[in-house]
Amino acid sequence: MAEPHQSKTFPVKPKLKPKPRTSKQTPESKYWSSFKTQQIPNLISVPSLTFSPSPPYSFAAAHSASISIYSSQTLSVSSTISSFSDVVSCASFRNDGRLIAASEISGLVQVFDLKSRTPLRRLRSHTRPVRFVQYPVLDKLHLISGGDDALVKYWDVAGETTLLDLQGHKDYVRCGxxxxxxxxxxxxxSYDHTVKLWDVRVTNTNSVMEVNHGKPVEDVIFLPSGGLIATAGGNSVKIWDMIGGGKLVFSMESHNKTVTSICVGRIGKDSGEESKQYRILSVGLDGYMKVFDYAKLKVTHSMRFPAPLLSVGFSPDCSTRVIGTSNGILFAGKRKIKENVENESNDFLALGSVEAPERRVLKPSYFRYFRRGQGDKPSEGDYLVMRPKKMKLAEHDKLLKRFRHREALVSVLGSKNPENVVAVMEELIARKKLLKCVSNLDVEELELLLMFLHKYSTIPRFSSLLMGLTKRVLEMRADDIRTSDALKGHIRNLKRSVEEEIRIQHSLQEIQVCFPGDEYESKFCS
Known part of the structure; x- marks a missing residue:
């Protein structure tokens, strides 16, 4: 005699329920998500962000006719420079962090002392708005600037004079x-779609190399090796090999709108060692920040912000990430670094760094190997014997395990959970007991079943099972339905729901006929 069918796993689960998509978070996504974002409001459009190259790595935000200097530790304003007659377009720290240069829409470039906030030099030569200014990385005496007059200027800061007027761009110079x-x-x-490489040692004013981005260039940066550059314009970020003669290495087109700013970020290590894993951070008018691994040529992380993004900056110590928006809000992300806390505690005790004693490796021949507690973590090669978890079963699962089929169906109908009801029905079908349960239901229990069928039989996820069951219920319990007004009311409601679903399906079919995929067929429907 064959044993009745019983599900091997409890609780029962519906087979018609779609499996949710579970995306595993990569270690790199966890790293970039570890920056806890804080909003700094009450600014006006932030077109430029720059970090000081020297500790404690303060950052400057250009907004309206002022520059605000923020602490990268507390994310609070430490000072504000307001000695400007027009909108500030760009700012750049000197390599020692003591001076900062700023450009204005008026065409003026100024150099300020950060402590006194007084202008030390005023450089006047541009006839149109200046869009970018920058100190060379290893130079304290010169500045580079470019503007809407299509000129690039090389300045002697001490003498307030222009050493070189570099001509070659045919449109606005926007970045450098x-x-x-x-x-x-x-x-x-420049907005003439080109990026030019200049060498001030060359006596003439021509560029030594040129690449064409194909769109107006919004930003350009050198990558840490010095032989590659990244350009941003349109919805793409492109990488060029300047040592190889300006060869295009890769084009990343992950943004939906114009990419406005890019910078280089480095993945920090909590162990205190310097990481060589560099990334390109890009922001755009679509509100997305993308992290691009240019070694593997793929986007490794993406984050959405509720406003168009204009600028991005990343601190040299990998602890702070700042993004400027068009609506005047700074999204500053701060990440805790464990080694700083450890170093501070060691300095406070004045004992230097104390190495933890090495713990002997456990071997099966050691007595301590057999006296390990439950909290001891297994080694990589250990074989784990897991105790099966005790599962708490619902009432209908308990009834199914005891083969009380009708009681299980009635119990789950009262729970008002459609997934569980469908799961129990599928289990009863597998045991060939569903129709027998339906025939044994009394009037009140049959009313529960009809209410469920009226509510869920037209849902596409369940309709393949429930519509067939509805037909069989009407055939088997026709006599009971005729003698009960309550059951007749449920049948009328069920009929209206089915007719409405049929009407909707006919309408969708008409739309599909009038708008076919083939463009030639669509002419005959017009």
Whole structure:
């Protein structure tokens, strides 16, 4: 005699329920998500963000006719420079962090002392708005600037004079960056779609190399090696090999709108060692920040912000990430670094760094190996014997385990959970007991079943099972339905729901016929 069917796993689960998509978070996504974002409001459009290259790595935000200096530790304003007659477009720290240069829409470039906030130099030569200014990485005496007059200027800051007027761009010069390995070389990007490489040691005013981005260039940066540059314009970020003669390495087109700013970020290590894993951070008018691994040529992280993004900056110690928006809000992300806390505690005790004693490796021959507690973590090669977890079953699962089929169906109908009801029905079908349960229901229990069928039989996820069951219920319990007004009312409601669903399906079919995929067929429907 064959044993009745019983499900091997409890609780029962519906087979018609779609499995949710579970995306595993990668270690790199966890790293970038560990920056706890804080909003700094009450600013006006922030077109420029720059970090000081020297500790404690303060950052400057250009907004309206002022520059605010923020502490990267507390994310609070430490000072504000307001000695401007027009909107500030860009700012750049000197490599020692003591001076900051700023450009204005009026065409003026000023150099300020951060402590006194007084202007030390006023550089006047541009006839149109200046869009970018930058100190060379290894140079304290010169500045690079470019503006809407299509000129790039190389300044002697001490003498307030222009050493070179570099001509070659045919449209607004909007961005630039200096080489991290050579203080005489820099690049500039323009709305004429080109990026030019300049060398101030060359006596003429022509660029030594040129690449065409294909769109107006919004930003350009040198990558840490000094031989690659990244350009941003349109919805793409492109990487170029300047040592290889300006060869295009890769084009990343992950943004939906214009990319406005890019910078280089480095993945920090909590162990205190310097990480060489560099990334390109890009922001755009679509509100997205993208992290691009240019070694593997793929986007490794993406984050959405509720406003168009104009600027991005990343601190040299990998602890702070700042994003400027068009509505005047700074999204500053701060990440805790464990080694700082440990170093501070060691300095406070004045005992230096004390190495933890090495713990002997456990071996099966040791007595301590057999006296390990439950909290001891297993080694990589250990074989784990897991105790099965005791599962708490619902009432209908308990009834199914005892083969009380009708009681299980009635119990789950009263729970008002459609997934559980469908799961129990599928289990009863597998045991070939569903129709027998339906035939044994009394009037009140049959009313519960009809209410459930009226509510869920037209839902596409359940309709393949429930519509067939509805037909069989009407055939089997026709006599009971005729003698009960309550059951007749449920049948009328069920009929209206089915007719409405049929009407909707006919309408969708008419739309599908009038709008076919083939463009030639669509002409005959017009």
């Amino acid at each position: 960056d200096c080489s991290p390995v050579n203080m005489e070389m820099f690049v500039t990007g």
